[in-house]
Amino acid sequence: MTTAEKYVTAAYCVIFAVVLAYVVLIAFKLQRLEREVGELERQSKAEDDERETVSVG
Amino acid sequence: MARPNRLSLTTVALASAVLVIVALALVFFVAPNDANQGFSQRIFYFHVSIAFTAYGCFAAGAWKALRYLWKHDPRADLESYVAIHQGVIFGTLVLLTGSIWAKISWGHWWLWGEDELVLFLVLYLFYCAYFMLRFSVDPGPQRANFSAVYALFGVVLIPVSFLAIRIARSFVHPEVFTLHGPNFGGWILVTYCVAQAALLVFAHALYRIELSGKRLDLRIRELRIA
Numbered sequence: 219m220t221t222a223e224k225y226v227t228a229a230y231c232v233i234f235a236v237v238l239a240y241v242v243l244i245a246f247k248l249q250r251l252e253r254e255v256g257e258l259e260r261q262s263k264a265e266d267d268e269r270e271t272v273s274v275g
Numbered sequence: 276m277a278r279p280n281r282l283s284l285t286t287v288a289l290a291s292a293v294l295v296i297v298a299l300a301l302v303f304f305v306a307p308n309d310a311n312q313g314f315s316q317r318i319f320y321f322h323v324s325i326a327f328t329a330y331g332c333f334a335a336g337a338w339k340a341l342r343y344l345w346k347h348d349p350r351a352d353l354e355s356y357v358a359i360h361q362g363v364i365f366g367t368l369v370l371l372t373g374s375i376w377a378k379i380s381w382g383h384w385w386l387w388g389e390d391e392l393v394l395f396l397v398l399y400l401f402y403c404a405y406f407m408l409r410f411s412v413d414p415g416p417q418r419a420n421f422s423a424v425y426a427l428f429g430v431v432l433i434p435v436s437f438l439a440i441r442i443a444r445s446f447v448h449p450e451v452f453t454l455h456g457p458n459f460g461g462w463i464l465v466t467y468c469v470a471q472a473a474l475l476v477f478a479h480a481l482y483r484i485e486l487s488g489k490r491l492d493l494r495i496r497e498l499r500i501a
Contacts, residue, residue: 220314221379222313222314222315222379223314225315225318225375225376225378225379226314226315226317226318228375229318229321229322229371229372229375229376230299230318230321232368232371232372232375233321233325233368233371233372236364236367236368236371240364240481244484244485244488247488247492248488251488251491251492251495254495255491255495258495258498258499
């Protein structure tokens with residue numbers, strides 16, 4: 219591999235690494251959002267169940 | 276509310292993946308070696324495309340900022356923020372790939388005497404400071420107003436940075452576009468155009484993914500408060 223080839227490879231690897239890091243960060247963020255949505259769903263279901271129990275009782 | 280004629284995110288993401296693969300194939304297997312710089316010139320295709328994409332993101336951020344100031348639509352504020360965030364990511368890539376290209380072409384990682392490089396760094400740091408300003412103010416109309424005004428000021432630096440190469444007297448940075456058109460033709464021009472299209476579509480896909488995430492985050496916060 220010549221020096222020029224090494225530098226060109228390095229440049230394209232840097233682009234790939236930065237984009238990959240960005241995509242991984244976005245993926246982590248989406249996972250967190252998914253967890254939060256699940257939590258909200260559980261909370262809402264628990265509140266509905268509680269309301270039903272009160273109205274029956 | 277979603278715009279009716281908008282392409283789906285999956286279509287945009289797939290188009291960007293196909294275009295990036297085609298661009299890489301053209302860069303490494305079709306485009307000829309440059310007569311002066313040889314193989315190292317192949318950095319140019321993505322370096323210049325990324326630079327124009329970064330300018331485009333900053334300009335889009337300024338446009339959304341103007342829309343916010345005009346209509347006071349909070350969605351425009353979020354869109355402006357995401358566009359500038361994308362611009363800073365692409366700006367980082369411009370500086371990194373430019374340094375690598377500078378090392379092989381000029382023998383230096385960075386030259387402080389080069390107006391083009393220093394002005395791009397100024398533009399980049401200006402937009403980095405945007406985030407410091409934005410997160411130093413509590414969320415609300417005041418933060419959106421400050422951010423929008425700052426984003427509009429920054430857009431002035433784009434033509435300055437772009438024209439610096441033409442204004443500079445003693446430059447070593449290559450001049451790619453002149454008043455008479457691009458300084459190259461044939462497969463080099465085709466490869467550059469495909470790479471530019473690939474980067475623009477890719478940036479648009481990333482912008483929409485990040486914007487969807489931010490909107491969802493905002494909605495969840497609102498639901499928690501309600």
